[in-house]
Amino acid sequence: MMLKTKVLVVGGGPAGSTAARILAENGIEVILLERNLSFQKPCGGGTSSSTFDELGISKTLIKKEVKTIMVVSPQGERLEIDLRGGSLNIIERGEFDRALRNSAVEKGVRLIEGDFCRILNDKKYTIEAHVGGADIEIISEYIIAADGVNSKVRTSLGIKPSRAFFTISERIKGVEADLCEFWFGSSHAPHFYSWVFPAEDGISAGTGSFEPEKIKPLFERFREKRGLIPEGQKRLYRMPLWKGDLYTHGKVVFAGDSAGQVMPLSYEGIYYAMKAGEFAAKAIIEEKVENYKKMWKERFQRRFTLMDRLKNYFLKDDVSAEKLVALHKRPEVQAASLLLWIRKDKGREGLKDYIRIFGKFLS
Ligand SMILES: Cc1cc2nc3c(=O)[nH]c(=O)nc-3n(C[C@H](O)[C@H](O)[C@H](O)COP(=O)(O)OP(=O)(O)OC[C@H]3O[C@@H](n4cnc5c(N)ncnc54)[C@H](O)[C@@H]3O)c2cc1C
Numbered sequence: 001m002m003l004k005t006k007v008l009v010v011g012g013g014p015a016g017s018t019a020a021r022i023l024a025e026n027g028i029e030v031i032l033l034e035r036n037l038s039f040q041k042p043c044g045g046g047t048s049s050s051t052f053d054e055l056g057i058s059k060t061l062i063k064k065e066v067k068t069i070m071v072v073s074p075q076g077e078r079l080e081i082d083l084r085g086g087s088l089n090i091i092e093r094g095e096f097d098r099a100l101r102n103s104a105v106e107k108g109v110r111l112i113e114g115d116f117c118r119i120l121n122d123k124k125y126t127i128e129a130h131v132g133g134a135d136i137e138i139i140s141e142y143i144i145a146a147d148g149v150n151s152k153v154r155t156s157l158g159i160k161p162s163r164a165f166f167t168i169s170e171r172i173k174g175v176e177a178d179l180c181e182f183w184f185g186s187s188h189a190p191h192f193y194s195w196v197f198p199a200e201d202g203i204s205a206g207t208g209s210f211e212p213e214k215i216k217p218l219f220e221r222f223r224e225k226r227g228l229i230p231e232g233q234k235r236l237y238r239m240p241l242w243k244g245d246l247y248t249h250g251k252v253v254f255a256g257d258s259a260g261q262v263m264p265l266s267y268e269g270i271y272y273a274m275k276a277g278e279f280a281a282k283a284i285i286e287e288k289v290e291n292y293k294k295m296w297k298e299r300f301q302r303r304f305t306l307m308d309r310l311k312n313y314f315l316k317d318d319v320s321a322e323k324l325v326a327l328h329k330r331p332e333v334q335a336a337s338l339l340l341w342i343r344k345d346k347g348r349e350g351l352k353d354y355i356r357i358f359g360k361f362l363s
Pocket of ligand 1: 044
């Protein structure tokens with residue numbers, strides 16, 4: 001079978017579904033190819049109100065609104081931070097992704113459950129996909145590669161996979177949590193953090209590391225430290241490390257985890273994937289794929305660069321992570337962090353505050 005479309009979106013996660021919906025709203029023919037419509041991505045599911053407000057997503061998808069977060073230093077100092085009217089909203093990824101795909105379909109997107117295999121012809125793009133046990137070909141003028149951290153579109157074009165952390169996470173049912181907890185310390189999360197987030201039916205907890213062979217013992221150490229009861233199945237998944245070196249390749253646009261667009265230090269990716277999907281769609285609507293990189297850089301480059309440098313400083317060892325927590329005792333540091341992370345402030349003021357506070361750590 002051979003199908004033709006103007007835009008093929010590979011991957012029906014937050015980036016792909018957002019791009020597909022916006023394209024269809026603008027009268028553009030789109031096929032959205034998603035490998036597994038029942039996929040539940042391993043994810044803390046914490047995202048700020050901007051995700052809903054800026055991208056027109058229904059707040060009925062929010063399972064819990066977290067108003068206070070807790071950061072814990074390597075030496076065990078605990079600091080609770082009130083989000084001052086803001087919130088970190090917990091969604092269930094299976095349901096959330098399905099809702100985003102459904103709104104794309106309502107706008108006219110053709111959704112196909114199938115696995116992208118490879119690009120057969122990269123002039124007028126012809127790709128091969130497995131759909132229901134058969135191989136099909138899809139011809140499209142544009143491709144949006146929103147197929148996540150292990151992007152096959154990326155490898156199919158001969159582009160190196162992104163550098164990534166390894167994460168391990170699990171769901172523990174029947175345990176209550178009201179806070180999102182971020183635990184720093186090289187004994188359980190070197191260069192990363194361990195987390196406990198509320199979930200619809202309990203909590204989700206996890207940790208990250210560069211070294212896959214150490215991830216299970218690290219998580220065990222965190223569970224002991226935090227006093228978590230062993231429960232069910234643990235899931236391993238890669239999380240990309242932002243480099244900012246991939247936007248487009250011909251008329252292929254990379255959005256979300258496929259382009260490594262996870263905010264350094266906070267390791268937040270849902271909002272940024274959806275914004276990237278929005279920018280990818282807008283650039284294609286304008287028939288100027290080069291505008292995608294411009295839009296992304298204009299909005300996020302300074303923030304990502306700054307956070308990347310702060311991550312390199314504060315997550316390099318326990319002494320620095322201790323300082324990160326200690327600094328956040330100061331109300332003006334909390335205010336600056338909330339403006340940037342929770343409120344997703346678009347202006348330059350929040351960024352300036354951050355540079356004023358943290359500049360001395362960046363030399
Ligand atoms: C353990 C963990 C916890 C996290 N916690 C948070 C958090 O609390 N808050 C936050 O903001 N971010 C979090 N993130 C990051 C966030 O999950 C990602 O940044 C976000 O999902 C990226 O969206 P995406 O659409 O780019 O990719 P994905 O969500 O990975 O979606 C990619 C989609 O493409 C599909 N696909 C893949 N290959 C193919 C193929 N060959 N053919 C067709 N379809 C394909 C997949 O099935 C998937 O549906 C977390 C990540 C991890 C690993």
